[in-house]
Amino acid sequence: MRRSVSAIAGLCLLLSVAVAAAQTPASEPANGETLFRQRCGACHQVATPRNGLGPHLQGVVGRAAGSVGGYNYSPAIKGAGIVWSTDNLDGFLTNPGAMVRGTRMTQRFANAAERQAIIEFLQQKQD
Numbered sequence: 729m730r731r732s733v734s735a736i737a738g739l740c741l742l743l744s745v746a747v748a749a750a751q752t753p754a755s756e757p758a759n760g761e762t763l764f765r766q767r768c769g770a771c772h773q774v775a776t777p778r779n780g781l782g783p784h785l786q787g788v789v790g791r792a793a794g795s796v797g798g799y800n801y802s803p804a805i806k807g808a809g810i811v812w813s814t815d816n817l818d819g820f821l822t823n824p825g826a827m828v829r830g831t832r833m834t835q836r837f838a839n840a841a842e843r844q845a846i847i848e849f850l851q852q853k854q855d
């Protein structure tokens with residue numbers, strides 16, 4: 729009897745450790761750098777400001793839209809007359825074409841927490 733009680737107690741301890749471990753990622757804020765790499769990295773760079781499929785995004789917060797030299801923007805982005813801010817980046821990422829009709833960036837990012845984390849990461853990437 730004693731033995732089974734301590735076995736159950738041990739099992740409970742194991743379970744609570746497992747549950748705590750499983751909950752950690754969900755309760756922590758999403759990592760902006762990782763999300764950037766996953767969601768944007770195929771087309772955009774930051775640390776090495778080189779253009780790829782999309783323009784580099786080093787220092788994008790506070791930058792005029794369509795202003796990276798050597799990148800062949802759509803006329804839509806060039807003529808948008810936007811200076812990127814944390815607010816309008818959120819709108820752009822939610823639905824680029826709705827904000828800048830005719831932009832060649834068509835990916836939409838529906839997850840608000842992820843957008844927030846990515847924008848905060850970009851905000852730290854100033855020249």
Ligand code: HEC
Nearest residue numbers: 767768771781782783793794795801802805831832833835
């Ligand atoms: C499949 C490729 C692709 C992905 C993925 C992508 N983009 Fe883009 N992005 C582009 C292209 C292409 C442009 C240029 C659009 C144009 O010229 O109309 C662009 C333009 C932009 C611009 C405007 C830059 C400027 O200099 O005005 C921002 C800001 C931007 N992307 C942010 C992001 C972020 C943040 C992510 C990830 C959440 C992302 N993009 C994911 C292709 C992509």
